[in-house]
Amino acid sequence: MINKKDFEKRDYIKIRISIIQKEKWKKVCSEKKISLTNLIINSVENRMMDNERKKVLEFIENQDNVFVKIETNINQVAKITNSQKFVSSKDLNYFSERLTEIIVLKEKQNRIFESIYTLLAK
Known part of the structure; x- marks a missing residue:
């Protein structure tokens, strides 16, 4: 049985990227009007x-x-x-x-x- 709590967003992943990468990602998010979290999750899950x-x-x-x-x-x-x-x-x-x-x-x-x-x- 699937538990709803397993899908709650309560965990964090800390990654290291360069300042340049971070700015590029933020720019992409700004252009697409989405959050950085959304960008990463959807990119990784190919959604x-x-x-x-x-x-x-x-x-x-x-x-x-x-x-x-x-x-x-x-x-x-x-x-x-x-x-x-x-x-x-x-x-x-x-x-x-x-x-x-x-x-x-x-x-x-x-x-x-x-x-x-x-x-x-x-």
């Missing part, structure tokens, strides 16, 4: 940094917004089509091709998101 995780989540949110806009445009086209009661076969073919492209892109996006979520879980 994604918190700042990278935030960027990925922002990317996912932006992608979702793009598809929401596309879906809104599709609904507007459908509304116009329904009100006019006529669509040329050329326009219908063009629209159908775009819908097919969107479906393919959405499937690719979902596969990418699955990979990203797997990385985030580590």
Whole structure:
């Protein structure tokens, strides 16, 4: 059985590094807006940094917004089509091709998101 106390951060590791190394590490932490502890632990355990995780989540949110806009445009086209009661076969073919492209892109996006979520879980 796993004991929660085993995962509490109550132990310390003291390491010796040069002043130059320390300043480089602090600069990296400052740029990434993470703690030195976070940098070391995530680097040693080969995990994604918190700042990278935030960027990925922002990317996912932006992608979702793009598809929401596309879906809104599709609904507007459908509304116009329904009100006019006529669509040329050329326009219908063009629209159908775009819908097919969107479906393919959405499937690719979902596969990418699955990979990203797997990385985030580590």
